[in-house]
Amino acid sequence: MAGAPILFPRGREVVLGVSAGIAAYKSCDVLRRLQDHGFLVTVVPTESSLNFVGKATWQALSGRNVATSVWENSSDVSHVALADKADLILIAPATADLISRLAQGRADDLLTTTVLASNAPVLIVPAMHPNMWLNSATAQNVQLLRQRGMTVLEPDTGRLTGKDSGIGRFPETARIISEVLQITNSDAKLLNTKVLVTAGGTREPIDPVRYIGNRSSGRQGLAVAYEALRSGAEVTVIAGDTDYFELEGARVIKVETAAEMLDAVVQEFPLNQALVMAAAVADAKPTQGSVEKIKKDELQQIELTLNSDILAQAGKMKKAGQIVVGFAAETGLNSLELAKEKLNRKNADFLYVNNVANGAIFGSQDTSGYLLSSDGGQEAFEAVDKHDVAKAIIKRIGTRLERVNG
Ligand code: CTP
Numbered sequence: 001m002a003g004a005p006i007l008f009p010r011g012r013e014v015v016l017g018v019s020a021g022i023a024a025y026k027s028c029d030v031l032r033r034l035q036d037h038g039f040l041v042t043v044v045p046t047e048s049s050l051n052f053v054g055k056a057t058w059q060a061l062s063g064r065n066v067a068t069s070v071w072e073n074s075s076d077v078s079h080v081a082l083a084d085k086a087d088l089i090l091i092a093p094a095t096a097d098l099i100s101r102l103a104q105g106r107a108d109d110l111l112t113t114t115v116l117a118s119n120a121p122v123l124i125v126p127a128m129h130p131n132m133w134l135n136s137a138t139a140q141n142v143q144l145l146r147q148r149g150m151t152v153l154e155p156d157t158g159r160l161t162g163k164d165s166g167i168g169r170f171p172e173t174a175r176i177i178s179e180v181l182q183i184t185n186s187d188a189k190l191l192n193t194k195v196l197v198t199a200g201g202t203r204e205p206i207d208p209v210r211y212i213g214n215r216s217s218g219r220q221g222l223a224v225a226y227e228a229l230r231s232g233a234e235v236t237v238i239a240g241d242t243d244y245f246e247l248e249g250a251r252v253i254k255v256e257t258a259a260e261m262l263d264a265v266v267q268e269f270p271l272n273q274a275l276v277m278a279a280a281v282a283d284a285k286p287t288q289g290s291v292e293k294i295k296k297d298e299l300q301q302i303e304l305t306l307n308s309d310i311l312a313q314a315g316k317m318k319k320a321g322q323i324v325v326g327f328a329a330e331t332g333l334n335s336l337e338l339a340k341e342k343l344n345r346k347n348a349d350f351l352y353v354n355n356v357a358n359g360a361i362f363g364s365q366d367t368s369g370y371l372l373s374s375d376g377g378q379e380a381f382e383a384v385d386k387h388d389v390a391k392a393i394i395k396r397i398g399t400r401l402e403r404v405n406g
Contacts, residue, residue, distance in 0.1 A: 011186070012040050094124045122149075124150055125176055191233075195228040196274065199221025207293050218241075222237070236250065237251070239254055240280075323404075336378075352372075
């Protein structure tokens with residue numbers, strides 16, 4: 001590992017506030033669906049909501065610590081840190097009492113304090129008895145919150161707890177999720193899709209201390225994995241040598257050599273709908289790796305053997321309905337022609353070719369190149385962030401999968 005740690009763009013962190021309505025149990029499903037869409041969720045329940053759904057449930061579902069008061073776990077759950085981290089605060093269900101406290105700008109528990117301390121968009125999903133919703137006190141509070149820029153959904157109309165019915169029902173999860181996607185600018189294009197991404201360089205051992213490697217940081221592959229998660233895909237990353245990263249929500253398989261990467265791809269690719277081969281696989285390895293450290297006077301020559309081409313192998317394994325994306329690192333003037341030929345030879349659906357002359361692109365956050373498509377399309381990128389290329393790749397995978405799956 002080398003270089004600065006890889007940081008990912010914002011946009012995945014949701015604070016899910018839960019107040020004391022019977023609909024709190026429905027929020028368990030909202031949390032799950034948020035995770036399906038690639039969001040990372042911290043639940044902040046009000047103390048009295050724990051009468052409906054307990055802390056253990058929220059902790060188990062979110063995989064994160066849960067607190068209701070600013071005084072709990074104060075070392076790791078600071079309201080300011082939570083407020084800063086949030087890309088969206090979703091309050092579901094919001095009771096009349098919580099709406100009233102928010103309207104007054106109170107800060108008497110962790111949830112209201114976090115809302116007050118945050119600049120993130122706030123989406124409020126009310127659920128209460130029709131009389132409480134229609135009460136002019138609530139109506140004025142809702143109006144005030146809307147004037148302050150918060151989004152307050154209209155509750156559904158229908159049967160409520162007990163014999164009553166009317167306006168005040170907790171909306172269907174799908175309506176809440178679609179509102180969240182709109183506010184966070186997410187597209188859910190790869191929902192229920194499994195995507196396999198290789199990232200980083202391989203290391204081919206010469207002896208116990210030396211290896212043949214390359215300058216890949218893994219940034220491009222990890223950007224693709226991140227954008228796939230943001231589009232709702234289930235993501236597996238096969239990571240070779242990369243800069244340090246943490247990518248919550250992705251399954252990561254660590255490998256070292258090209259042979260290990262090949263084994264992992266052969267095993268995992270059939271379980272996925274798309275493979276993005278962003279790894280910089282070493283083209284060759286020492287024919288005979290030595291178990292003993294080689295003395296320097298025996299180092300003048302190292303005999304090499306070519307590694308298998310993993311992308312080409314995946315191209316051969318590819319079944320109908322699967323998409324393969326390759327990369328090419330070229331330095332010459334005719335790099336576009338070479339890349340088109342590479343795309344066809346390796347049976348890829350898309351190939352991103354970047355110009356790596358003079359060490360450009362490797363280890364950097366920027367890239368310039370072309371995204372080529374097997375149907376002849378080509379899109380140019382000039383000094384863009386690797387996430388822009390990643391987004392374009394994810395978009396194309398989504399569109400192509402839609403087409404092949406009807
Ligand atoms: N690749 C691979 N297995 C290898 C070598 C490369 O899967 N043994 C993949 C890379 O992950 C990338 C693509 O092939 O997606 C292009 O790699 P590149 O090194 O640019 O091209 P090569 O096919 O190795 O051709 P050449 O070195 O002759 O340009």
